[in-house]
Amino acid sequence: MAVGLANGRHAADEEARAEVDVLNSRLEKTTQLTKKIQACLGRLEATGKSVRDVSGPLTGETKKLQILGNNIDAVISAIERLRQPADSKNDEEAIIRQGPEKAGLSNYLNSIKRLNKALADMKTSNLRANQQTMADLQRLIKSGNTQLENSFDKMLRAETPRAIEPLQYTIKNTPFPLLTQDKISRLSLMNSYVSDNSLSDNPLIKMYADVRGQYLSQTLVNLAYASVNTAKKKSPDAIYRAGTNGIGMYAQAMEGLFVAEYDNICNIFMRQDWGPAFQMTCQAPLAELARTIRELNNHIKVHLSTDCYLAYEVTEIMSNLSNNLEERTGELKATLAAALKPVRETGKSSLAELLEDTKRRVGAVQALPSDGSPVPIVSETMQRLQTMVDFLRPISSIMISLGDGGWRSGAAANASMDGIPSLASFDIGADGKEIFAHYCTDMIDALMSALEQKARILLKGKSLWGVFLANSVTIVERMIRDSDLGPLLEGRLSSLDGWRKKAKSFYAEACKDVSMHLFDVIHTSRSQRPPSGSNESASILKGLSSKDKDAIKAKFQQFNASFDELVARHKTYSMEREVRQMFAKDMQQILEPLYNRFWDRYHEIDKGKGKYVKYDKSSIAAVFMSLF
Missing domain, CATH: 1.20.1280.170 (Exocyst complex component Exo70)
Known part of the structure; x- marks a missing residue:
């Protein structure tokens, strides 16, 4: 049994060693491959650098050539556009020569506008070849503007009369005429x-x-x-x-x-x-x-x-x-x-x-x-x-x-x-x-x-x-x-x-002078003074001395003379009706009450003979009324 186990372990070890040998073999191949790859990368990098060194200038030149080509195309296009007004100059000149009336105002203005645009485009290009054409366009535009201004002036003068009659409009209160x-x-x-x-x-x-x-x-x-x-x-x-x-x-x-x-x-x-x-x-x-x-x-x-x-x-x-x-x-x-x-x-x-x-x-x-x-x-x-x-x-x-x-x-x-x-x-x-x-x-x-x-x-x-x-x-x-x-x-x-x-105060001065003759300064005792009444004058005179009576007579005479003079003078004055009435009333108000009082007291001085007493109350009132 022990022998069997030993044989088993020996087989396992042999198998492990075999796997390690395989792995080592693969690693060696991988290492060799890596070296080859590194060598290739080195060669590739060296080659890329050479390519960049060569292709860089070529790319810049290519771009410049592209820009030049675009510019050339733009110039050719501009030239084509600039050739158009130069080519149509004769047509525009024909319109300008006709003038606004014959060519038609709208057509004429459009022609001048086209000429102005063409001239602006040519000035932008600044090509020497277009200098003559630009001069021609400027001449045409100037001529066109002058004719347009003349046409404005001519049309305005034709529409404007020398004068109109303004009263036709002011009297009738109508608006003045406008241009049509x-x-x-x-x-x-x-x-x-x-x-x-x-x-x-x-x-x-x-x-x-x-x-x-x-x-x-x-x-x-x-x-x-x-x-x-x-x-x-x-x-x-x-x-x-x-x-x-x-x-x-x-x-x-x-x-x-x-x-x-x-x-x-x-x-x-x-x-x-x-x-x-x-x-x-x-x-x-x-x-x-x-x-x-x-x-x-x-x-x-x-x-x-x-x-x-x-x-x-x-x-x-x-x-x-x-x-x-x-x-x-x-x-x-x-x-x-x-x-x-x-x-x-x-x-x-x-x-x-x-x-x-x-x-x-x-x-x-x-x-x-x-x-x-x-x-x-x-x-x-x-x-x-x-x-x-x-x-x-x-x-x-x-x-x-x-x-x-x-x-x-x-x-x-x-x-x-x-x-x-x-x-x-x-x-x-x-x-x-x-x-x-x-x-x-x-x-x-x-x-x-x-x-x-x-x-x-x-x-x-x-x-x-x-x-x-x-x-x-x-x-x-x-x-x-x-x-x-x-x-x-x-x-x-x-x-x-x-x-x-x-x-009134000026005029009253004369009345005051006359009134001074109607103020008496004769004094009688209270026991001698009779009551007022019809016999007042006679009673008063009985108590007067001859000298006093002579003074009263003189006062009547002086009053008569000054009053007559005042009345006569009043009548000689030229007075407005209101003035004559005003002064007559003032005279009456000043003199009549004084005279009536004086008359009441002393009118018996001449026994009614009128030698001294010229006016009684009614007659002097009549004089005053005649003054109004």
């Missing part, structure tokens, strides 16, 4: 091309302004002349009346024409060109307007006292024109402000000048009526104020800018009104009316003060002063009440009441 839609479309198409291709300012704008500006000027020129001519008057002293000058129609026509022209411009030119084109087109007619306003201003300054109202009217009319055009176009406000400035400044200074002129005119009076009649300057001054009401809107605007009282002491000369008044500044609300009312009262006070000073110098006697001043106050008050000044000055005429009281 067909012409506008063609002109707009031309401008669109020129505007896109102009390197500087659009030349068509100036062409348009020259043609249409002349049309506007010629259309308005007669109205400009009429505005100056209608300022001339047959009577130098006539006060200007609202609406009698042609400036209103002139401005109305200008507004209608300008608005229509702005519509034309907006339909032809690009948005950014509207303002410059409109300004340039209106330049000539606006220069004529400025000249017209300067001539009117010169006339107004020479006749300021009568024609200052024209300055107010021009200010309002031109301001309205400016505001309306500003609203419709957004243009011309500064230009119109500059044109209006001379007249506006004259209107501003006229307020103070009218006050000073009133004082000067009164001061120049060499004689006053000896009967107390009013002088013409009173009604003339009030006519000035009445006329001002017709121009209250612009005057109010001027006064608001001056400020209340700004017309006094040269303040008007320092006020600034450089800009055109806005629509809001013509609001004659409470402030404007209040300031105008103050101006009127200043004017009236200046007039009355000057009249009083002149009366004190030229008239003798306070009674005559009173009559003269009272007549003047009455005329002033009447002309206020009977005109549009009434509502404006209602409740603001306290100064007139002061002048009336002064006139």
